[in-house]
Amino acid sequence: MGKFSNKISETVIRRMPVYHRYLTELIESDVERVSSKDFSAITGFSASQIRQDLNNFGGFGQQGYGYNTKQLKEQVDKILGIDKTYNTIIIGAGRLGSALARYKGFRTSGFMVTSLFDIDETIKNVSGIEVKPMRQVRDYIKEEKVEVAIITVPKEACKEVADILIDAGIKGIWNFSPYDLKAPERVAVENIRLNDSLMTLSYYMKEL
Amino acid sequence: MGKFSNKISETVIRRMPVYHRYLTELIESDVERVSSKDFSAITGFSASQIRQDLNNFGGFGQQGYGYNTKQLKEQVDKILGIDKTYNTIIIGAGRLGSALARYKGFRTSGFMVTSLFDIDETIKNVSGIEVKPMRQVRDYIKEEKVEVAIITVPKEACKEVADILIDAGIKGIWNFSPYDLKAPERVAVENIRLNDSLMTLSYYMKEL
Incomplete structure (x- = not known):
């Protein structure tokens, strides 16, 4: 292509x-x-x-x-580029991060979740996947050649987290934080806007 | 409108x-x-x-x-119809259902989650919200005038669950099961296709 x-x-x-x-x-x-x-x-x-x-x-x-x-x-x-695999990490080991870590659809699309990261260093393991401290994320991305990060942190932390990831060389971000992440030129971003979908549902219910 | x-x-x-x-x-x-x-x-x-x-x-x-x-x-x-509130339930009290039960965005869009339902009757409570047995869902929808259901059950169970909900009078479905739910005339459906979004991310990464 x-x-x-x-x-x-x-x-x-x-x-x-x-x-x-x-x-x-x-x-x-x-x-x-x-x-x-x-x-x-x-x-x-x-x-x-x-x-x-x-x-x-x-x-x-x-x-x-x-x-x-x-x-x-x-x-x-x-x-679509899904004939290859992407080394993927999840940022945020809360409920959404944990749910996504167990999400089977990743594998069929070639996204292999190898680790979760959280600022809470007391969380060691989620859904059988190791949770690492956030301060190690930069080195991990570089050493393990991680290409994709899934962001599930609170809105306030999203931009700062994204900057760290992008600086470390991440190529794709799947963002679940309700923050409108803009992609710099060399990074692909998919913002998942659950609320937009809810509002659309609300509209169509009103029209029934 | x-x-x-x-x-x-x-x-x-x-x-x-x-x-x-x-x-x-x-x-x-x-x-x-x-x-x-x-x-x-x-x-x-x-x-x-x-x-x-x-x-x-x-x-x-x-x-x-x-x-x-x-x-x-x-x-x-x-x-958008979000100046009103919708009585909402979640079907499936697994990780995704639990994550969604805690999702704050619901409130700002007027979706009030009042209960979760699961076929596993040993689950009693998730994120501070009561989990009820699935066999009670029909009566609950009718008695509590529930308008919206969020489906987080496995793909195989999605159609059967949706039929029960629609038959009981639900007006809107927010479907997270990877099953392509078609809406009958009097029901609004939003299928959340996480995998489609992942594949789109994959495409744009390839194009970087």
Whole structure:
């Protein structure tokens, strides 16, 4: 892919995990081939939308054949970069950090949680994963070549923690703190905004 | 608002919580008035985008004055329906359910968690909130007029649990199970797809 595919819109990128998800289900149900019409019905996106999306990356369908599920999933996974693994740490060993440490979805996406960090040095272990003192995080990132950090600290601490991580060389941040983390140029950030989702739910309930 | 505003696109709706978030910050910093230009710089949306979004609901700015932050936030909250409170329960008292039970953001969005439910009847209390046996959920929803349920059960149990909740009269579901819950007509559903977000992070890391 390289840097030149940066112009692909975020909307297209956010549909790729949806393709991944449904292709995984089709493969698990032993479906080897899916027509663009059926794939459209499953995903809820129009057939031309799917074609356009995939054309951004070269296009993978064959006229009159549809898509080979395994081949297409391999391509989608490659586009998403989940065909490799990322050494991942969690910052904050509270309830959310602990819940995430046990989250199985990480493994299927290639995110391998190797350690948790907390400023409370009395916490030694959570969900079978060692909890290390926060003051060691900088060295750990450098020595273990950690690429991804999941932030679950309180809002007030988020910026300071992120600065330390970025300075130590982290490449991706999955931020659960209710703080709007802006990514510097060489770091990817996904802010998880649980409250935004709740408000959207509230809106749609009002409209029922 | 009523049913006729249903035609407002999801993209517009999903920008409303962003307005809410930044207006709250402005008000907390004692900013009473914000020009559409400044509000555009803060939110990252263009001034004309903001004007268009708000025009969907009547429009709230004044030429040459900009926006009164408190008044605009009140309007946005009303649009989102978060000026009222929702009686909320959590299904599943595992780590994620417990983490969510302690999540402070619920209160500011009007979601009041009154009880957790679990099939494991040995769990009695989590984060200071009573855990009730799952077999009582139907009666509890009806008697306590519960409107929202947060699902944190394993993927395999999600559909069955949702059917029980919907049958008992729940109006909104915030689903954390990695199962693609489809909403029947009279129920609003927000599926939280943590894995989709992780894959997006992976993509953007690859593009760095």
